[in-house]
Amino acid sequence: xxxxxxxxxxxxxxxDMPPSGIRRFFDLASEMAGVISLGVGEPDFVTPWHxxxxxxxxxxxxxxxxxxxxxxxxxxxxxARNLAGRSGxxxxxxxxxxxxxxxxxALDLALRAVVVPGDEVVIPEPCYVSYGPVSQFSxxxxxxxxxxxxxxxxxxxxxxxxxxxxxxxxxxxCYPNNPTxxxxxxxxxxxxxxxAQARDLIVVSDEIYDNLVYGAPHTPLAxxxxxxxxxxxxxxxxxxxxxTGWRLGYAAGNPAFIEAMTKIHQYTxxxxxxxxxxxAIEALKSGGAAVxxxxxxxxxRRRLVVRSFNDMGLYCFEPKGAFYAFPDVSATGLTSxxxxxxxxxxxxxxxxxxxxxxPSGQGFVxxxxxxxxxxxxxxxxxxxxxxxxxxxxxxxxxxxAAGR
Amino acid sequence: MNGTEARAILELLEGNARxxxxxxxxxxxxxxxxxxxxxxxxxxxxxxxxxxxxxxWERFGDEKVSALIEVRVAPQxxxxxxxxxxxxxxxxxxxxVRLMSGAYDLAVFVEGSSLKEVxxxxxxKLSTLEDVLxxxxxxxxxxxxxxxxxxDDGEAxxxxxxxx
Numbered sequence: 001x002x003x004x005x006x007x008x009x010x011x012x013x014x015x016d017m018p019p020s021g022i023r024r025f026f027d028l029a030s031e032m033a034g035v036i037s038l039g040v041g042e043p044d045f046v047t048p049w050h051x052x053x054x055x056x057x058x059x060x061x062x063x064x065x066x067x068x069x070x071x072x073x074x075x076x077x078x079x080a081r082n083l084a085g086r087s088g089x090x091x092x093x094x095x096x097x098x099x100x101x102x103x104x105x106a107l108d109l110a111l112r113a114v115v116v117p118g119d120e121v122v123i124p125e126p127c128y129v130s131y132g133p134v135s136q137f138s139x140x141x142x143x144x145x146x147x148x149x150x151x152x153x154x155x156x157x158x159x160x161x162x163x164x165x166x167x168x169x170x171x172x173x174c175y176p177n178n179p180t181x182x183x184x185x186x187x188x189x190x191x192x193x194x195x196a197q198a199r200d201l202i203v204v205s206d207e208i209y210d211n212l213v214y215g216a217p218h219t220p221l222a223x224x225x226x227x228x229x230x231x232x233x234x235x236x237x238x239x240x241x242x243x244t245g246w247r248l249g250y251a252a253g254n255p256a257f258i259e260a261m262t263k264i265h266q267y268t269x270x271x272x273x274x275x276x277x278x279x280a281i282e283a284l285k286s287g288g289a290a291v292x293x294x295x296x297x298x299x300x301r302r303r304l305v306v307r308s309f310n311d312m313g314l315y316c317f318e319p320k321g322a323f324y325a326f327p328d329v330s331a332t333g334l335t336s337x338x339x340x341x342x343x344x345x346x347x348x349x350x351x352x353x354x355x356x357x358x359p360s361g362q363g364f365v366x367x368x369x370x371x372x373x374x375x376x377x378x379x380x381x382x383x384x385x386x387x388x389x390x391x392x393x394x395x396x397x398x399x400x401a402a403g404r
Numbered sequence: 405m406n407g408t409e410a411r412a413i414l415e416l417l418e419g420n421a422r423x424x425x426x427x428x429x430x431x432x433x434x435x436x437x438x439x440x441x442x443x444x445x446x447x448x449x450x451x452x453x454x455x456x457x458x459x460x461w462e463r464f465g466d467e468k469v470s471a472l473i474e475v476r477v478a479p480q481x482x483x484x485x486x487x488x489x490x491x492x493x494x495x496x497x498x499x500x501v502r503l504m505s506g507a508y509d510l511a512v513f514v515e516g517s518s519l520k521e522v523x524x525x526x527x528x529k530l531s532t533l534e535d536v537l538x539x540x541x542x543x544x545x546x547x548x549x550x551x552x553x554x555x556d557d558g559e560a561x562x563x564x565x566x567x568x
Contacts, residue, residue: 026566039566046559129568178568300416300431307430350565373420377427 071099181319
């Protein structure tokens with residue numbers, strides 16, 4: 001049998017799933033030397049030393065075994081305390097919190113626990129690349145809701161309502177947002193909460209960037225009256241504590257959901273790695289100052305990046321969360337794919353084409369400003385040079401004017 | 405401009421003295437000329453004292469010798485330790501002087517080109533000062549971290565080039 005023949009044995013849902021749109025671009029970029037990457041969805045900081053040290057200590061003391069399926073009780077206590085301290089949310093550490101292998105596992109568990117084949121999962125886009133595929137692996141049908149720069153990439157209740165059908169069961173939210181950096185204004189969030197209640201939707205709320213906000217503090221969806229029990233809150237330590245490679249996340253929600261998710265987790269994953277759990281305890285206990293320091297640095301880079309793009313004539317709305325800027329590159333006359341590919345080949349700067357995150361991302365690119373100030377300044381110089389060259393070469397067009 | 409913004413300017417310049425006022429302004433969302441004026445004011449008030457470069461002389465190939473000298477002194481009426489500290493810090497060989505709590509009074513940092521030079525300085529200049537009761541010299545063998553900066557090469561960026 002030819003190798004390709006084995007494909008006939010595959011689950012067609014898996015077989016026909018296109019690989020992440022980021023992948024092709026990654027292959028291209030990783031073959032080149034001297035690339036400054038603004039394409040990375042993770043902090044440039046290494047995990048704070050006191051957290052790494054706690055993990056080393058745990059290993060020395062022999063913490064190398066399984067933990068309970070739900071995670072170490074002390075870690076669940078710290079998670080509950082952290083949520084209560086920051087937003088007043090109260091979760092029972094016995095029944096309402098589950099420690100997972102990254103927030104990615106929590107997302108998978110949440111969707112698997114509630115979606116039955118044919119259920120529609122409503123997903124605002126542009127969005128993180130996993131929501132649709134993970135819904136489909138559970139037999140769900142993703143229904144994408146466009147967002148636009150006119151609304152600063154916030155999803156509105158009106159747009160969600162248009163996408164609803166009798167099969168709509170779950171709404172997936174991710175604010176602060178990857179890839180746009182958008183946060184939800186209170187009014188929009190409340191309207192969305194009302195809609196979710198009126199139409200009986202379960203909301204899977206991915207709040208992994210909740211600590212990384214530059215303005216008003218983050219409001220968790222579950223903190224809005226009536227939303228706590230219909231929301232599965234997903235979070236983790238990757239972004240705020242610079243712990244991506246540790247794979248440590250969690251879910252919080254009503255006991256029925258968490259019990260169901262724990263069941264899948266116990267049969268598929270057993271538990272999150274104990275070393276990462278020990279580190280997470282230390283991070284949540286005394287990592288506040290380190291987080292504040294990193295957020296302060298991101299904020300400075302954010303201002304620099306947004307202003308620089310606007311000065312180049314590429315409109316960039318002000319992202320108030322995460323560590324992404326999402327400038328509109330359509331003024332160059334290039335598609336976002338062309339822009340990203342040529343920028344990489346001609347100036348060795350990697351950004352991710354917005355279309356990789358959904359059709360509404362077309363015409364935009366995602367620039368992660370989680371890079372050192374030196375790299376960022378150099379990358380912005382190269383991008384400005386590229387934009388000048390591209391736009392001056394356009395027949396019958398003036399070079400792009402500054403500002404907008 | 406408020407105190408928080410001025411503090412942010414100081415923090416940025418403390419980390420990288422070569423930042424232009426315009427760049428600082430971009431990072432803080434302030435006007436470049438406004439930042440420039442504030443920096444001049446901070447310089448005039450000697451809050452910003454000097455712009456220096458942190459050099460790893462050892463890597464350049466220069467063998468410098470530095471030592472920490474614990475100095476016990478007899479404080480004087482009215483001026484306490486200040487007068488003797490001034491007598492000490494005026495020597496160009498002295499790179500730092502700090503008044504300490506504990507078993508000795510002044511921590512004096514001395515730099516020279518050889519062990520002999522530093523030892524001679526301590527023997528002939530420092531310990532002969534009238535109010536100096538005793539000195540203990542500790543030579544620096546290796547510098548790992550200076551003014552909050554790790555002198556080693558640090559941790560490389562191990563991230564993938566593109567990630568979701």
